[in-house]
Amino acid sequence: xxxxxxxxxxxxxxxxxxxxxxxxxxxxxxxxxxxxxxxxxxxxxxxxxxxxxxxxxxxxxxxxxxxxxxxxxxxxxxxxxxxxxxxxxxxxxxxxxxxxxxxxxxxxxxxxxxxxxxxxxxxxxxxxxxxxxxxxxxxxxxxxxxxxxxxxxxxxxxxxxxxxxxxxxxxxxxxxxxxxxxxxxxxxxxxxxxxxxxxxxxxxxxxxxxxxxxxxxxxxxxxxxxxxxxxxxxxxxxxxxxxxxxxxxxxxxxxxxxxxxxxxxxxxxxxxxxxxxxxxxxxxxxxxxxxxxxxxxxxxxxxxxx
Amino acid sequence: xxxxxxxxxxxxxxxxxxxxxxxxxxxxxxxxxxxxxxxxxxxxxxxxxxxxxxxxxxxxxxxxxxxxxxxxxxxxxxxxxxxxxxxxxxxxxxxxxxxxxxxxxxxxxxxxxxxxx
Numbered sequence: 001x002x003x004x005x006x007x008x009x010x011x012x013x014x015x016x017x018x019x020x021x022x023x024x025x026x027x028x029x030x031x032x033x034x035x036x037x038x039x040x041x042x043x044x045x046x047x048x049x050x051x052x053x054x055x056x057x058x059x060x061x062x063x064x065x066x067x068x069x070x071x072x073x074x075x076x077x078x079x080x081x082x083x084x085x086x087x088x089x090x091x092x093x094x095x096x097x098x099x100x101x102x103x104x105x106x107x108x109x110x111x112x113x114x115x116x117x118x119x120x121x122x123x124x125x126x127x128x129x130x131x132x133x134x135x136x137x138x139x140x141x142x143x144x145x146x147x148x149x150x151x152x153x154x155x156x157x158x159x160x161x162x163x164x165x166x167x168x169x170x171x172x173x174x175x176x177x178x179x180x181x182x183x184x185x186x187x188x189x190x191x192x193x194x195x196x197x198x199x200x201x202x203x204x205x206x207x208x209x210x211x212x213x214x215x216x217x218x219x220x221x222x223x224x225x226x227x228x229x230x231x232x233x234x235x236x237x238x239x240x241x242x243x244x245x246x247x248x249x250x251x252x253x254x255x256x257x258x259x260x261x262x263x264x265x266x267x268x269x270x271x272x273x274x275x276x277x278x279x280x281x282x283x284x285x286x287x288x289x290x291x292x293x294x295x296x297x298x299x300x301x302x303x304x305x306x
Numbered sequence: 307x308x309x310x311x312x313x314x315x316x317x318x319x320x321x322x323x324x325x326x327x328x329x330x331x332x333x334x335x336x337x338x339x340x341x342x343x344x345x346x347x348x349x350x351x352x353x354x355x356x357x358x359x360x361x362x363x364x365x366x367x368x369x370x371x372x373x374x375x376x377x378x379x380x381x382x383x384x385x386x387x388x389x390x391x392x393x394x395x396x397x398x399x400x401x402x403x404x405x406x407x408x409x410x411x412x413x414x415x416x417x418x419x420x421x422x423x
Contacts, residue, residue, distance in 0.1 A: 035411055036351030043344035043408075060313075060347040080355040080411040129389030129407025138343040139407070142388040233388060 012039020038063025
């Protein structure tokens with residue numbers, strides 16, 4: 001068993017900001033992440049709205065800078081690490097890893113963030129990377145002059161559709177509502193393309209490779225009629241979900257959508273000594289800047305209390 | 307033309323000859339062939355983290371847009387791949403596993419423990 005002053009779960013902008021502020025205050029900090037440093041930022045192609053960078057900065061570079069900055073002040077990191085259990089109700093909080101190691105601290109910050117939502121439909125996992133994609137920037141050129149589906153009608157779906165239109169011959173958007181949820185300016189840009197058609201009030205039900213094509217079973221949500229269509233590929237952009245798996249049975253209070261409610265002034269949850277920061281927190285705006293703000297506030301509150 | 311290498315701490319493969327030499331002289335080799343994109347960067351990070359505890363495995367990257375990376379792009383095992391990065395696992399010079407697109411750390415660890423056991 002190893003003891004620290006603060007354990008931070010999650011190495012995205014919120015966790016790394018908290019690590020920076022706490023480490024600079026000479027706290028003994030451990031950051032644990034199931035992946036590597038950066039959270040969603042490392043999977044962002046270019047960040048154009050983070051203050052201090054006049055030109056857009058690649059997300060992985062911003063993530064790497066944040067990690068190195070916190071590490072330079074002494075924060076310790078454990079990456080590619082799966083958590084078996086969190087014990088958060090006592091005075092001493094403990095983190096039990098699948099590897100058997102146990103870490104304890106009087107203070108713990110949850111900064112586990114959010115992840116892109118998967119549809120969880122038959123065939124989705126099997127075809128990921130082989131006909132189903134979640135990134136137009138990455139995989140758009142595999143579909144040059146091809147016909148593809150885009151699943152979703154929010155901002156990310158429409159922004160990614162605009163990127164895809166630089167490569168593909170046509171897009172068929174499958175969207176569950178009667179109209180797009182994306183900002184009007186972006187939605188209008190997509191609608192202006194003649195090679196985009198929309199299946200409103202429809203949802204996919206399954207995916208299957210048929211020959212060289214992906215066959216999608218689609219349901220009309222109004223008539224409940226099901227039919228199949230074939231295209232060369234499918235791009236899925238259907239929103240985000242909070243990463244709260246490790247919080248089950250810990251006593252942490254979640255709102256109906258799975259986000260953690262906190263004191264706005266300190267980021268402390270209803271469990272004493274347990275804080276939440278970043279996209280896992282119940283709030284109105286999910287931005288890199290709001291995540292770093294949350295992490296800062298949590299660390300400063302702990303620095304003051306410790 | 308000299309192609310740039312990827313901005314990762316992994317060893318960079320820069321040509322077919324490099325790759326052939328790597329898989330000829332090492333029993334266990336991983337090549338992550340991609341760009342500095344959202345799906346690729348996390349996979350480089352996973353390999354970077356695994357490298358210190360797997361000294362018997364050689365972890366490498368290879369820029370997807372380098373023409374010499376056709377040796378990866380044209381592998382039969384990657385013929386249906388349509389998502390970056392292409393991650394190829396070699397043992398004794400032969401492809402023992404290939405994956406397309408982003409993989410979770412647990413999935414990579416599982417593959418490594420299986421194919422390099």
